[in-house]
Amino acid sequence: xxxxxxxxxxxxxxxxxxxxxxxxxxxxxxxxxxxKGLAPGSINKTMIAGKTAxxxxxxxxxxxxxPADGLLRFSGESKKRGVLTPQEAALVFGATWNDNRAYxxxxxxxTTGLRSGEVLALRKSDIGISENILYIRHSWAYTDGLKSPKxxxxxxxxxxxxxxEHLMExxxxxxxxxxxxFIFYGASQDKPMCNRLMLEGLKEACRAAGIEPAGRxxxxxxxxxxxxxxxxxxxTAEQVSRITGHKSKAVFEEYxxxxxTENLEAAGAIGAEVFGNIIxxxxxx
Numbered sequence: 001x002x003x004x005x006x007x008x009x010x011x012x013x014x015x016x017x018x019x020x021x022x023x024x025x026x027x028x029x030x031x032x033x034x035x036k037g038l039a040p041g042s043i044n045k046t047m048i049a050g051k052t053a054x055x056x057x058x059x060x061x062x063x064x065x066x067p068a069d070g071l072l073r074f075s076g077e078s079k080k081r082g083v084l085t086p087q088e089a090a091l092v093f094g095a096t097w098n099d100n101r102a103y104x105x106x107x108x109x110x111t112t113g114l115r116s117g118e119v120l121a122l123r124k125s126d127i128g129i130s131e132n133i134l135y136i137r138h139s140w141a142y143t144d145g146l147k148s149p150k151x152x153x154x155x156x157x158x159x160x161x162x163x164x165e166h167l168m169e170x171x172x173x174x175x176x177x178x179x180x181x182f183i184f185y186g187a188s189q190d191k192p193m194c195n196r197l198m199l200e201g202l203k204e205a206c207r208a209a210g211i212e213p214a215g216r217x218x219x220x221x222x223x224x225x226x227x228x229x230x231x232x233x234x235x236t237a238e239q240v241s242r243i244t245g246h247k248s249k250a251v252f253e254e255y256x257x258x259x260x261t262e263n264l265e266a267a268g269a270i271g272a273e274v275f276g277n278i279i280x281x282x283x284x285x
Contacts, residue, residue, distance in 0.1 A: 103246070110278065117140050121137075
């Protein structure tokens with residue numbers, strides 16, 4: 001939410017006082033977001049961020065009228081997020097990547113279903129020492145730093161041996177000193193790389209493979225859908241959700257700890273087969 005305030009609300013309303021904001025300003029603001037290319041869902045989330053603040057200001061007596069009262073949600077068809085086919089994925093990960101961190105981040109995401117914030121938050125201690133396991137303990141946001149994963153639940157996931165090797169390579173490349181460094185290191189020791197680097201690397205690889213990412217709706221989060229779709233062909237939805245961290249139905253909560261060990265082993269074995277076409281075909285560094 002803070003990102004939306006900083007990226008959209010502050011630039012648009014920095015010269016206005018709270019009392020001077022009118023409903024017409026909010027309507028025009030929502031239209032400007034659409035002109036920037038934001039999907040209806042993103043527009044509504046952005047509007048909620050500011051409307052919440054305005055509602056609080058009204059309740060506290062800071063403004064006499066809440067201009068957001070009665071403001072309708074932005075309607076329209078949301079853009080569908082694109083997903084690569086297995087053949088396309090092989091071409092993308094076989095293309096030349098100019099940054100090892102971008103390549104490894106995308107490879108990790110498509111073979112584990114991790115969210116971008118979970119990828120960026122990974123540190124040396126999150127890699128299993130004697131087993132091909134990755135511990136998901138945090139997520140990273142540039143406004144908040146390290147925080148709990150989405151849904152507030154830590155988990156562990158299977159890590160393909162080939163992907164583990166790439167992570168270890170990044171640790172060796174890391175120019176920063178420290179006992180527990182970020183795997184996807186950034187310009188300073190206390191922050192990982194910018195998430196935009198992951199997306200730009202993906203876009204370049206897609207174009208090199210003859211795929212236009214914008215036209216297809218291919219983004220970093222597409223990897224999460226790819227993973228879920230491929231694994232769902234071989235595992236139950238409940239098993240996949242334990243790996244991806246999707247919130248499961250309450251009925252499964254009672255035996256979550258019991259199912260996870262065998263789930264990890266099964267997912268690791270299946271993942272080796274499912275993602276074999278995109279492992280080990282890298283052409284560039």
